[in-house]
Amino acid sequence: MIVEFSIVPLGVGVSVSEYVAKVIKIVDESGLPYRLHAMGTIVEGQWDEVMSLIKKCRDSLMEEVERIIIDIKIDDRKGATGRIEGKIKSVEEKVGRQLKK
Amino acid sequence: MIVEFSIVPLGVGVSVSEYVAKVIKIVDESGLPYRLHAMGTIVEGQWDEVMSLIKKCRDSLMEEVERIIIDIKIDDRKGATGRIEGKIKSVEEKVGRQLKK
Amino acid sequence: MIVEFSIVPLGVGVSVSEYVAKVIKIVDESGLPYRLHAMGTIVEGQWDEVMSLIKKCRDSLMEEVERIIIDIKIDDRKGATGRIEGKIKSVEEKVGRQLKK
Amino acid sequence: MIVEFSIVPLGVGVSVSEYVAKVIKIVDESGLPYRLHAMGTIVEGQWDEVMSLIKKCRDSLMEEVERIIIDIKIDDRKGATGRIEGKIKSVEEKVGRQLKK
Numbered sequence: 001m002i003v004e005f006s007i008v009p010l011g012v013g014v015s016v017s018e019y020v021a022k023v024i025k026i027v028d029e030s031g032l033p034y035r036l037h038a039m040g041t042i043v044e045g046q047w048d049e050v051m052s053l054i055k056k057c058r059d060s061l062m063e064e065v066e067r068i069i070i071d072i073k074i075d076d077r078k079g080a081t082g083r084i085e086g087k088i089k090s091v092e093e094k095v096g097r098q099l100k101k
Numbered sequence: 102m103i104v105e106f107s108i109v110p111l112g113v114g115v116s117v118s119e120y121v122a123k124v125i126k127i128v129d130e131s132g133l134p135y136r137l138h139a140m141g142t143i144v145e146g147q148w149d150e151v152m153s154l155i156k157k158c159r160d161s162l163m164e165e166v167e168r169i170i171i172d173i174k175i176d177d178r179k180g181a182t183g184r185i186e187g188k189i190k191s192v193e194e195k196v197g198r199q200l201k202k
Numbered sequence: 203m204i205v206e207f208s209i210v211p212l213g214v215g216v217s218v219s220e221y222v223a224k225v226i227k228i229v230d231e232s233g234l235p236y237r238l239h240a241m242g243t244i245v246e247g248q249w250d251e252v253m254s255l256i257k258k259c260r261d262s263l264m265e266e267v268e269r270i271i272i273d274i275k276i277d278d279r280k281g282a283t284g285r286i287e288g289k290i291k292s293v294e295e296k297v298g299r300q301l302k303k
Numbered sequence: 304m305i306v307e308f309s310i311v312p313l314g315v316g317v318s319v320s321e322y323v324a325k326v327i328k329i330v331d332e333s334g335l336p337y338r339l340h341a342m343g344t345i346v347e348g349q350w351d352e353v354m355s356l357i358k359k360c361r362d363s364l365m366e367e368v369e370r371i372i373i374d375i376k377i378d379d380r381k382g383a384t385g386r387i388e389g390k391i392k393s394v395e396e397k398v399g400r401q402l403k404k
Contacts, residue, residue: 004342014213014269021397036402037340038390039307039376051152067216070175073342077168087341094324099339105241112317115370122296137301138239139289140206140275168317174241188240195223200238253354269380276373
């Protein structure tokens with residue numbers, strides 16, 4: 001399945017990129033395929049792999065902050081893999097050209 | 102932590118309440134405190150309790166459909182419980198009266 | 203269409219119910235049908251009605267804070283109205299009993 | 304403000320990339336800076352610009368389908384622009400290297 005998530009800590013000021021950096025390091029160490037974009041992080045893997053990764057990110061932030069909001073969006077399609085790239089390619093074929101990513 | 106989630110199956114037509122009903126039965130059997138509203142279900146519990154519940158709902162739907170979209174929003178605050186009611190009460194106190202729920 | 207939204211201000215501390223209360227007052231004054239729940243507010247109306255309401259809430263908070271995160275989920279179904287209650291009733295009929303709301 | 308959105312049509316089968324392609328063409332014609340990723344589209348602009356763009360995408364799909372689910376996430380920060388790239392760079396500086404996008 002393909003999963004997008006974002007974690008926002010509350011009570012630490014207006015800038016939170018320091019915390020996003022912490023999350024990204026944990027995602028990177030997981031070995032799962034991922035992409036960072038301006039509104040979240042996309043990861044592909046099995047349910048338990050991805051959810052234990054997000055839990056690890058959450059545990060890490062909750063050591064430092066009192067409250068976090070986590071958004072998770074899952075697109076789960078039987079037998080489908082390689083979708084971080086594949087879903088975009090499928091749209092590009094229909095649009096008839098490459099798109100900015 | 103308090104968690105809102107919704108599951109939308111694709112490829113089964115325009116109406117999906119039959120699948121929502123299936124999910125709600127699983128949530129109800131979990132014993133965790135929950136509320137159904139028009140856009141999702143709210144559950145309160147520990148990470149592993151809530152996430153294994155959502156996984157159970159997902160596994161159940163994936164037996165019948167080929168693709169689902171799951172949205173999960175988590176509000177995780179240290180030491181806070183009873184928040185399905187508590188968060189609303191906190192707003193009502195500031196508004197100065199009861200609100201439609 | 204039926205719309206759920208939540209607004210989280212950043213940089214104002216861990217508790218944000220004061221800001222939620224401000225939003226709810228604006229929603230209440232709009233005259234649109236709505237429900238508050240622990241993770242957001244549900245409103246029903248036409249696109250322009252609902253979106254100008256959310257913009258008003260955003261403008262009001264941005265007078266006081268530097269950054270906000272807004273989540274909006276729209277369920278838009280042709281010809282369907284009365285869905286804040288109707289969607290739940292449809293699930294309850296399939297479950298065979300009333301559910302906690 | 305920076306906005307991520309996704310539109311999922313119901314009742315048109317399991318594959319929806321044809322509809323995503325339609326949406327992306329409309330986004331592209333808007334002239335606003337945007338990026339497509341595997342779980343949605345990111346656009347930057349003023350409230351009215353972005354919201355009228357999303358409405359246009361919605362109107363276009365509702366000509367063909369009976370029901371759609373739209374997810375919109377807004378990150379609104381006073382005086383901040385160029386954030387589709389800027390937010391990622393800010394994280395990359397903290398991580399100390401470039402990341403896959």
